Amino acid sequence: MSQPLLPLSIQWAVHLLTLLLLPPLIPGLINKVKAVMAGRNGPPVFQLYYDLGKLAHKRAVFSRTTTWVFLAGPIGTVAAGLVAGLLVPFGHTGTPLSFEGDVILFAYLFGLARFLTVLSALDTGSSFEGMGAAREVAFSALAEPALFLGFAALAKASSSLSLSTMLLGSGLGSGRIAGPLILVLVGWAIVFLAENARIPVDDPNTHLELTMIHEVMVLDHSGRPLALVLYGASLKLLVLGAMLMDPLLPRAPQAWQNWLIFYGGLGVLAVAVGLVESMSARFRMTKVPQFLIAGILASAFAFLLLLV
Amino acid sequence: MLDVALVLIAACCWIGASFLSLFRRLEEHWSRWLGITGALLGSLGAGHGLMNGVPSHIDFPFWHGAARLETDALSAAFLLPLHLVAGLGVVYGKEYWPLNHPRGTGRSLRFHYGVLVAAMTCLLVARHGLLFLLAWELMALSAFLLIGTDHEIPEVRRASWVYLVCTHTGTAMLTAMVILLAHRSGGLLWLPLPAGNSPTLDAWILLLAILGFGFKAGFLPLHFWLPSAHASAPSHVSAILSAVMLKMGIYGILRVSGLFPSIPPGLGAALLALGALSAVYGVGNALAQRDYKRLLAYSSIENLGIIGMGVGLGLAGRAGHDPWLVALGFGGAILHVWNHAIFKSLLFFGAGSILHATGTRDMEVLGGLASCMPRTALLMFPAVLAVSALPPFNAFLSEWFLYRGLFASLSRGYPWSAALALVALAFTGGLAAVAFAKFYGILFLGTARSPAVEHAHDPSWAMLLPMAILACLSLGTGMAGVLLLPYLDRIVAVVAPGSSAMLAQGLRGDMRLLVGAEALLVVVGLVAFLWWRRSTSSPEGESPRPPTWSCGYAVPVPRAEYTGSSFSDAWAPMQPGLRAKIRRITAIFPKPAVFRSEFRDLVGEMYLGPRMERIAMRLLRFRGLQPGYLSIYILYVLLALLGAFLWMVLRGRLLG
Numbered sequence: 001m002s003q004p005l006l007p008l009s010i011q012w013a014v015h016l017l018t019l020l021l022l023p024p025l026i027p028g029l030i031n032k033v034k035a036v037m038a039g040r041n042g043p044p045v046f047q048l049y050y051d052l053g054k055l056a057h058k059r060a061v062f063s064r065t066t067t068w069v070f071l072a073g074p075i076g077t078v079a080a081g082l083v084a085g086l087l088v089p090f091g092h093t094g095t096p097l098s099f100e101g102d103v104i105l106f107a108y109l110f111g112l113a114r115f116l117t118v119l120s121a122l123d124t125g126s127s128f129e130g131m132g133a134a135r136e137v138a139f140s141a142l143a144e145p146a147l148f149l150g151f152a153a154l155a156k157a158s159s160s161l162s163l164s165t166m167l168l169g170s171g172l173g174s175g176r177i178a179g180p181l182i183l184v185l186v187g188w189a190i191v192f193l194a195e196n197a198r199i200p201v202d203d204p205n206t207h208l209e210l211t212m213i214h215e216v217m218v219l220d221h222s223g224r225p226l227a228l229v230l231y232g233a234s235l236k237l238l239v240l241g242a243m244l245m246d247p248l249l250p251r252a253p254q255a256w257q258n259w260l261i262f263y264g265g266l267g268v269l270a271v272a273v274g275l276v277e278s279m280s281a282r283f284r285m286t287k288v289p290q291f292l293i294a295g296i297l298a299s300a301f302a303f304l305l306l307l308v
Numbered sequence: 309m310l311d312v313a314l315v316l317i318a319a320c321c322w323i324g325a326s327f328l329s330l331f332r333r334l335e336e337h338w339s340r341w342l343g344i345t346g347a348l349l350g351s352l353g354a355g356h357g358l359m360n361g362v363p364s365h366i367d368f369p370f371w372h373g374a375a376r377l378e379t380d381a382l383s384a385a386f387l388l389p390l391h392l393v394a395g396l397g398v399v400y401g402k403e404y405w406p407l408n409h410p411r412g413t414g415r416s417l418r419f420h421y422g423v424l425v426a427a428m429t430c431l432l433v434a435r436h437g438l439l440f441l442l443a444w445e446l447m448a449l450s451a452f453l454l455i456g457t458d459h460e461i462p463e464v465r466r467a468s469w470v471y472l473v474c475t476h477t478g479t480a481m482l483t484a485m486v487i488l489l490a491h492r493s494g495g496l497l498w499l500p501l502p503a504g505n506s507p508t509l510d511a512w513i514l515l516l517a518i519l520g521f522g523f524k525a526g527f528l529p530l531h532f533w534l535p536s537a538h539a540s541a542p543s544h545v546s547a548i549l550s551a552v553m554l555k556m557g558i559y560g561i562l563r564v565s566g567l568f569p570s571i572p573p574g575l576g577a578a579l580l581a582l583g584a585l586s587a588v589y590g591v592g593n594a595l596a597q598r599d600y601k602r603l604l605a606y607s608s609i610e611n612l613g614i615i616g617m618g619v620g621l622g623l624a625g626r627a628g629h630d631p632w633l634v635a636l637g638f639g640g641a642i643l644h645v646w647n648h649a650i651f652k653s654l655l656f657f658g659a660g661s662i663l664h665a666t667g668t669r670d671m672e673v674l675g676g677l678a679s680c681m682p683r684t685a686l687l688m689f690p691a692v693l694a695v696s697a698l699p700p701f702n703a704f705l706s707e708w709f710l711y712r713g714l715f716a717s718l719s720r721g722y723p724w725s726a727a728l729a730l731v732a733l734a735f736t737g738g739l740a741a742v743a744f745a746k747f748y749g750i751l752f753l754g755t756a757r758s759p760a761v762e763h764a765h766d767p768s769w770a771m772l773l774p775m776a777i778l779a780c781l782s783l784g785t786g787m788a789g790v791l792l793l794p795y796l797d798r799i800v801a802v803v804a805p806g807s808s809a810m811l812a813q814g815l816r817g818d819m820r821l822l823v824g825a826e827a828l829l830v831v832v833g834l835v836a837f838l839w840w841r842r843s844t845s846s847p848e849g850e851s852p853r854p855p856t857w858s859c860g861y862a863v864p865v866p867r868a869e870y871t872g873s874s875f876s877d878a879w880a881p882m883q884p885g886l887r888a889k890i891r892r893i894t895a896i897f898p899k900p901a902v903f904r905s906e907f908r909d910l911v912g913e914m915y916l917g918p919r920m921e922r923i924a925m926r927l928l929r930f931r932g933l934q935p936g937y938l939s940i941y942i943l944y945v946l947l948a949l950l951g952a953f954l955w956m957v958l959r960g961r962l963l964g
Contacts, residue, residue, distance in 0.1 A: 064853035067678045079833040099821040104711045112698040122749030124856045130870020138878030141738030148734035224843045
């Protein structure tokens with residue numbers, strides 16, 4: 001462990017504040033990068049904060065078809081994202097909540113968020129939202145094995161089932177792990193793009209409902225529920241991004257340095273996502289499963305390399 | 309002594325309830341209350357036995373030897389869900405299948421229901437091969453009569469016959485198993501065996517047990533009787549069949565394997581792989597169904613596969629002398645037995661309420677039930693989350709056990725089967741979300757797709773109360789699972805003699821944190837909900853409710869709604885049983901497009917069905933021997949006697 005210059009309680013407070021306040025910045029950064037790449041000025045980096053503030057004061061409109069299930073999606077997404085954010089380490093800074101087997105809870109929390117979002121989409125009775133929901137569940141069934149095979153590889157490498165040890169364990173530095181680790185990260189990068197509805201799996205900025213996956217499921221939300229949906233999506237970016245970056249972050253002697261490294265890494269990740277989005281187009285819908293299966297294969301290879 | 313007596317009195321109560329229901333002069337509630345008393349006594353006996361952890365038994369002479377009835381922790385683990393679901397089923401059945409049912413089957417249903425519960429109770433306490441087989445057969449027959457309750461419908465008749473044939477094939481294997489076991493132990497009494505000198509015999513006994521019990525548990529190629537049987541039975545019967553009777557197969561495997569001092573290597577890994585395949589196959593077929601009760605039945609195959617994975621993991625741990633794996637495998641299996649009993653009976657009760665309200669099992673004509681059956685929709689919500697193994701509901705805990713066991717076995721030398729099972733379990737979780745998002749979304753959400761929904765309404769309290777109890781249990785087990793650990797340890801000690809109590813000390817700390825995280829999840833959800841509530845309590849009153857945004861089209865029609873078939877279209881066509889006929893729009897002046905889909909089970913209806921028909925056709929040849937005249941039959945008897953006589957006379961000469 002790094003020198004506890006900051007007491008543990010302050011570390012946790014910083015973790016909690018990062019988790020609560022930082023997420024809306026990431027989509028802002030990504031959009032800024034995309035705008036710069038396209039030669040535009042683009043919206044301000046803090047745009048999502050303004051949007052959330054505005055939506056919090058607006059009244060929500062509910063379709064006459066919907067029931068209480070419609071609210072379960074936004075609320076579940078935020079609740080699951082926040083709890084998952086307590087389980088994942090933000091760089092080498094310690095996690096508030098960590099136990100053997102938390103990695104399974106982590107994965108299933110995202111499953112819960114997805115399931116509730118799908119139900120809330122079906123609750124509107126709209127065929128577009130039904131279509132988005134069908135795509136979401138179909139693709140996520142492929143993302144799940146990729147995620148779990150990566151976990152299996154890291155669990156085998158670190159002989160632990162706790163997310164903080166698996167992602168930051170001391171065994172990860174050795175040369176034997178390097179190859180599999182790269183493969184796992186490739187697989188997870190694909191999962192990251194798919195789960196966060198980014199290009200090339202899904203285009204968050206498209207205006208054609210027929211081509212959307214995630215966005216079309218939240219078309220009917222407004223007011224505070226929409227604020228929850230947007231906040232939940234950015235939370236997911238932060239949490240899955242932290243999971244993806246953690247094995248790559250170097251360890252610094254001081255806690256504040258670790259925090260700086262983490263924030264820097266997050267910035268790099270946002271820029272990378274922005275660059276990918278600027279340079280590639282969304283796949284045809286039939287290509288998406290192949291992309292996800294590539295993710296499964298990468299994780300599976302990593303796992304096999306560690307088994308033999 | 310006390311516990312087993314209580315359980316036996318419970319069985320007598322159930323038998324009494326069956327016979328009381330036959331008397332036309334008695335009010336129905338006598339029989340119902342006797343059944344509920346039986347359920348309470350049975351739960352009390354089993355619960356007491358599990359609490360103080362001392363097995364209690366009665367010995368008595370039977371069939372030229374001693375027989376024993378015993379309740380130990382393992383019996384109690386299965387007696388508890390049995391009496392819970394049976395008791396709630398009686399309450400539910402009062403309204404669901406009234407005594408004066410138009411087709412006149414109310415009385416026979418009640419009679420066989422009581423017999424089924426009593427038979428399963430006896431089965432769970434019998435420690436004697438013959439008694440066990442008798443109870444097994446009684447259970448099989450009463451279940452056959454229950455499945456055929458609606459015997460005027462050809463499909464139901466067929467389902468019950470297929471069930472009868474399958475269960476008897478299984479019984480034949482079990483009879484062979486009991487005989488071999490008696491040969492091995494020198495008596496019909498089932499007591500822990502000493503180390504044997506013939507590993508082949510042990511392996512055969514265990515293999516026969518897995519085959520025979522696997523027929524009941526619905527493991528992969530032996531599952532084909534299950535979907536149509538569970539779909540055809542009345543819903544509270546489906547609940548008890550699926551939530552309890554299938555588990556008798558698991559109980560049998562655990563009981564018989566627990567008798568042996570050691571387990572041959574390889575068996576556990578094989579069962580693990582078989583469970584993994586069953587789970588993926590079951591859930592894959594579940595998402596392709598249009599009939600929501602068949603969907604639930606296929607999901608039972610999935611869950612029994614998951615339980616099978618746990619049992620396989622435990623057996624692999626026993627073969628490799630790894631107590632941690634044993635504890636996680638068997639502990640996870642038992643916990644999933646309980647969890648599945650809770651949420652699957654809830655799902656079948658809910659499905660029964662829908663069937664009761666709408667009269668159809670086709671989900672494509674339903675939809676929007678949440679607005680006309682709000683209470684049912686609310687109570688089914690925990691069930692669909694639980695069956696998809698999502699936190700904070702109960703099935704997540706048992707899958708958490710299994711994941712931990714699989715990860716542990718990966719690092720300890722069973723990598724191949726564990727790796728397969730790990731991927732299968734993750735994939736199953738993803739597909740279960742498809743199947744149950746379809747189940748809940750198509751049935752309850754959106755708008756009604758046909759007039760069948762128009763007059764639907766919530767059932768009365770007699771049907772809602774059992775569902776409410778099960779929904780609370782589902783959440784309660786999920787949040788308070790840490791309290792169950794010492795009891796699971798006791799059960800594991802029976803299944804794997806000689807293993808020490810690992811779960812309580814090994815998992816308590818982790819599970820406390822896990823439960824804490826789940827509680828936090830609920831709290832954060834509540835906070836978010838309250839934050840939303842504050843915005844709606846504005847002085848301007850209710851806001852107007854416009855139609856759903858449909859990309860500018862203001863007149864949404866139910867016909868344009870996404871259907872269940874299209875929802876599962878990404879995965880369903882991969883199921884070999886689904887045949888879809890599609891005529892796409894091709895020409896400039898196209899003919900109307902058509903889509904038709906039909907589902908037939910791969911093993912039962914596509915492979916075995918035609919072959920059985922062919923054999924039946926060949927056997928028709930012998931029909932001439934059955935002319936129907938009494939005199940001819942007397943002639944047959946005479947000829948048979950004459951043949952036997954000649955054989956006795958000539959035997960010495962013929963054989964030299």
